[in-house]
Amino acid sequence: MKIGVPKEIKDQEFRVGLTPAAVASLVGRSHQVFVQMGAGVGSGFSDHEYIETGATIVETAAEVYEQELVVKVKEPLPTEYELLHPGLILFTYLHLAADRQLTEALIRSQATCIAYETVQTDAGHLPLLTPMSIIAGRLAVQFGAHFLTKQQGGRGVLLGGVPGVRPGRVVILGGGMVGTEAARIAVGLGARVQILDINLERLGELETIFGSRVELLISNPANIIETVADADLVVGAVLIPGGRAPILVTEKLVAQMRSGSVIVDVAVDQGGCIETMHPTSHSQPVYEKAGILHYGVPNIPGAVPWTATQALVNATFPYTSAIATYGLDALDKDPVLGRGLNIKGGKIYHPAVAKAFPAL
Template sequence: MHVGVPKEIKKNEHRVGLTPTAVREYTAHGHRVTIQTGAGLGAGFADEDFKRAGADIAATAADVFAQADMIVKVKEPQKVEWEMLREDQILFTYLHLAPDPEQTRGLIASKCAAIAYETVTDARGGLPLLAPMSEVAGRIAVFSAAETLLKHNGGMGLLFSGVPGVAPARVLVLGGGVVGMNAARMAVGLGAEVVVMERSIPRMAHVDEVTGGRIVTRYSSIGAIEEELVKADVIIGAVLVPGAEAPKLIKREHLKQMKPGSVLVDVAIDQGGCFETSKATTHEDPTFVVDGVVHYCVANMPGAAPRTSSEALNNATLPFGLALANHGLEALKQNPHLARGLNVLKGELTYPAVAEAMDLSWSDPFGVWAKG
């Protein structure tokens, strides 16, 4: 199969769909790989690195899209990109369609097979292609919160770790999954007081066990959130409903109860955000203030560490990408977990949570396939 990797064009996005190490694996399996010139520079990979791994270098994204049978990216395609997709072409990347009707319509119109990293599953019910970026995002969320708390960045002027005789920041983490766990552990490591809200009792037990009881866990309810938000200096939103829009756990009216200069970090912003007042921001202009509360809602937090993020992402995506390259869409029939990643096929939505978020109909992917 001919695999193409265009340069990411979303603002402040420096990750790359395939690293040279991954390219070497594809070419060793007999596949042709074409990389757009400069695609890896932001992550520290030169064109020569890809050439040594066996890739061809293309001058433009149009060249990549025109030649390749499968497009491998990191972020969701932008309008100029989805307009280059074609029928029977595979797109393998993060999509986050639920809060993005324009992209959804564009992918449907292209009739491509769009497979989303974030809805591929594993035998334990996890999301293996979302997990590595969730780990990075959870850790970056804490660093970003600590920076934002400083006065010159709009925060209340609180040192995250405190000093002897002065209390550290109190951090409320909404969600005890991969993002929440990484955020909580990082925050504790930096000296903060941490509370994790979670609805899974086994997950709360896991958090308690791995942190030796250093993190307070509370069952997530409206009342418990309202009790904790008035005490929090930082709230990190780390809730996830696979493929669907994130629930809004902090409402506009809650902000008036929070400390002036406190910080909200919305790691769920790719899925619409879990704070009612959230809107996507960029690394270039990461924050805004509503009712005295600073919001940090960067939509590609792992993009701040593109080398680490690209390598971690490729470690996870490589087996699935190779399966698609080796077998085409037949790989979906062979692996039901990979099949869960299929969101759009032949002009139809095939993922129910996305359809529900947009009040659209959806079709069983194998039924669509059978139509030919």
């Protein structure tokens, strides 16, 4: 199969869809790989490294999208829509339930679109979302701590506190992978941490992990209001696989927070769980509303591309290889990969995306 790897064009997105090691494996199995010039530089991989592993370097994105399979990191942006075509298999993060424009463009293209974030095991695990969730969760607290400093417009709170001064309060909405990793970092910094989740069984698992170092609360309106209003840092970590995140924190509640507090909504790529949140970028990561700093970067792991690219490709490569070998038959051979199918032949296949856009 002919496989294309474009250079990502989202703001300060330095990850790349395949590493040179992955390319070498594909070429060794008689596939052809076409990498756009400079695609891997941000992750620490030169064009020469790709050439040495058997890839062909091409100058333009158009040459990449001419291939049968395109493997990338983030969703196509409007300038890439016209490059999509029938017969193309697109394998990347999509997060369609929060993006009607992209969904409509993919439907029009007649391409087959497989989303990393909805590849799902029988047990409900999301193997291609997990590595980026780990990174995003850890970075959420790092960035939150950074923007809490006075020079960045924050309250001037040190999350770990010092002897004689209480530590900062971190509230994490959602106890999945993102929330768990955010809690690890916050606990490590010495913050007072509260995790809210709707799943009692998951709260029990988190007690096993954190013991008494984290306060574990059922997620309901009363607990959300009480904890968020008193938080220095709120981390939105809610996930509905393939679906839009529910709004948990209203504009009214945001207004009750102390001025200079920070919200980091990792769920922003699925619409966000904070009513006042909208997507930002690595170039302009925060904005202020009601005195609260809002961080809504949808591609947080792009800040650490050397780590993130390798972690992502470690997870995606077995599925990429299967698609390259079997084509669309790979979706039938492996139900886990099959659940990643979002759009094919102008039709929506994933139920959560169909629910988000019933008229499409």
